[in-house]
Amino acid sequence: QQEELSGCARTLALQCATKDPPNCALNALTLCENEALAFETAYQIVIDAASHIMTSSQLFTIARYMEHRGYPTRAYKLAMLAMKNVHLAYNQDTHPAINDIHWACALSHSLGKQELSNMIPLLVKNVQCATVLSDILRRCSISAPGVSCPHPPDKHHHHHHHRGGGARGKPLSYDRPPLRQLLEAAVAAYVNTTHSRLTHISPRHYGDFIDFLGKARDTFVLAHDGHAQFTQLVENMKLAYKGKKKLMFLVKERFG
Numbered sequence: 001q002q003e004e005l006s007g008c009a010r011t012l013a014l015q016c017a018t019k020d021p022p023n024c025a026l027n028a029l030t031l032c033e034n035e036a037l038a039f040e041t042a043y044q045i046v047i048d049a050a051s052h053i054m055t056s057s058q059l060f061t062i063a064r065y066m067e068h069r070g071y072p073t074r075a076y077k078l079a080m081l082a083m084k085n086v087h088l089a090y091n092q093d094t095h096p097a098i099n100d101i102h103w104a105c106a107l108s109h110s111l112g113k114q115e116l117s118n119m120i121p122l123l124v125k126n127v128q129c130a131t132v133l134s135d136i137l138r139r140c141s142i143s144a145p146g147v148s149c150p151h152p153p154d155k156h157h158h159h160h161h162h163r164g165g166g167a168r169g170k171p172l173s174y175d176r177p178p179l180r181q182l183l184e185a186a187v188a189a190y191v192n193t194t195h196s197r198l199t200h201i202s203p204r205h206y207g208d209f210i211d212f213l214g215k216a217r218d219t220f221v222l223a224h225d226g227h228a229q230f231t232q233l234v235e236n237m238k239l240a241y242k243g244k245k246k247l248m249f250l251v252k253e254r255f256g
Helices: 002-019 021-032 036-050 056-068 072-084 098-111 113-126 130-142 179-199 203-220 226-240 245-255
Strands: none
Touching: 002 021, 002 036, 021 036, 021 056, 036 056, 036 072, 056 072, 056 098, 072 098, 072 113, 098 113, 098 130, 113 130, 113 179, 130 179, 130 203, 179 203, 179 226, 203 226, 203 245, 226 245
16 A cells, blocks of 8 residues: 555656656655656656756756765766756856856766766856856866766666776876866956956955956966966056056056
């Protein structure tokens, strides 16, 4: 009888999930987690609904749940779908999705170089916020991809997962893919943001701006010709904004 009731509950949960994935999918997954087929069905409902009806925040929630349940590959697939729906402008450095974006990139990195290589183009396309890009860039370069993987391979997935970190698992280099694209995007984002911030800056924000430029420089110098690029940015600034004498004095004082 208990089993019959559970079966009815699962059937009902799946029907609800089909009709209203945003509100019911996570509940359906939770109800079905002990029944492989029903669980798979609920997961498919989410995948099918991802592109047109689910928000990125709903998808991230379900992706994190999947990781928590020990399904990193499914979590990654959902995280990729969530990233397609995320959009961060250059000035949204306190956006609520930032933690999820960090989590998605860390998950990709832990699975391997290939997974990270698939994630980075989405990140670069949808996130224009320089500080977010540069933070992720640094985190991805600390350890080798796929090596720090805290997850066992997915249950029910018996294929051997190829770890994409080379035989010895070296950390990724800034001047080769996939991090090179991320570094270039971060540098470009800093350049754009610098100009955007300068166009309507007030004296009370000068201190923040100098700190921001310091962060920018830390990212620029990771690039092969970054030092020259940063110097060029500062020189352009001194010319274009020479009317802002106090600010340019602060820039010269700190950056030469």
